Amino acid sequence: MSRQKAPIFLRFTRLAKLAVWLFQTGRNLSRLNGSDPQARDKALMTLGSGALQAVGAKLSVTTPPGHFSVSGTLVVANHVSWLDIFAMSALFPSSFIAKQEIGTWPVLGKMGRNAGTVFINRHSRKDVEPINQAIAAALKAGRNVSFFPEAKTSSGLEVLPFKAALFQSAIDAGAPVQTMVLRYYDRNGRRTDTPSYADVSLVRSLWRIVSMPELHIRVDFAKPILPADFSGKDRFALKDAAEAYVRGKVLEDAAV
Numbered sequence: 001m002s003r004q005k006a007p008i009f010l011r012f013t014r015l016a017k018l019a020v021w022l023f024q025t026g027r028n029l030s031r032l033n034g035s036d037p038q039a040r041d042k043a044l045m046t047l048g049s050g051a052l053q054a055v056g057a058k059l060s061v062t063t064p065p066g067h068f069s070v071s072g073t074l075v076v077a078n079h080v081s082w083l084d085i086f087a088m089s090a091l092f093p094s095s096f097i098a099k100q101e102i103g104t105w106p107v108l109g110k111m112g113r114n115a116g117t118v119f120i121n122r123h124s125r126k127d128v129e130p131i132n133q134a135i136a137a138a139l140k141a142g143r144n145v146s147f148f149p150e151a152k153t154s155s156g157l158e159v160l161p162f163k164a165a166l167f168q169s170a171i172d173a174g175a176p177v178q179t180m181v182l183r184y185y186d187r188n189g190r191r192t193d194t195p196s197y198a199d200v201s202l203v204r205s206l207w208r209i210v211s212m213p214e215l216h217i218r219v220d221f222a223k224p225i226l227p228a229d230f231s232g233k234d235r236f237a238l239k240d241a242a243e244a245y246v247r248g249k250v251l252e253d254a255a256v
Contacts, residue, residue: 014210017054041093048089063221074170077180079148080156081195094144135169155193157254164239179222179242181249187214
């Protein structure tokens with residue numbers, strides 16, 4: 001892990017930019033009414049890229065997503081940091097599935113609700129069926145929906161076991177599954193776990209991120225997984241295919 005620090009002035013400059021971004025984003029999201037999908041997607045992409053710029057994170061895509069399906073897609077990714085959401089939004093705007101606790105966060109919780117985030121109780125199996133129904137309905141209506149199958153954050157240098165429950169929505173809707181992999185690097189091009197949100201408070205995590213001299217986020221897109229290609233198989237087959245791709249990418253240079 002890189003422990004090099006950015007100058008104190010740069011850290012506070014980034015925090016100031018993030019405060020401005022929060023204000024502007026809150027104002028923009030408050031104007032969304034759900035009647036204009038293109039306006040909503042544009043707002044989410046602006047939200048994502050703006051957050052990354054504020055904290056000094058640079059985003060690169062190693063597999064261009066241009067030829068992939070961009071509507072009615074279930075998007076899944078590994079979960080490392082709260083920055084994951086912004087990196088994904090900048091590239092593939094969608095509604096997110098998130099744990100209930102995030103809905104209570106000041107500012108960010110309200111922003112999430114305005115952006116269409118669905119908050120669920122990760123500890124209650126009773127939530128799974130209605131959530132799958134809601135996701136499937138959104139997919140059939142042409143909306144993208146994202147979630148993190150690990151259900152919690154990791155160091156980013158490993159992959160936690162994927163949970164299969166919400167993959168059922170893709171089967172029910174006949175929707176493609178777009179797998180994304182996020183990897184974080186320091187200014188020397190080495191993998192770093194500094195941005196990880198595992199076992200750290202939001203304030204502490206934010207300070208660690210703005211304290212990095214440089215932060216680079218690389219995103220890989222897998223070929224979309226089509227439920228029709230898994231005819232006769234269940235959600236576990238989709239989960240296994242997505243997890244295999246994510247694990248392979250995360251581990252290929254984790255020791256560098």
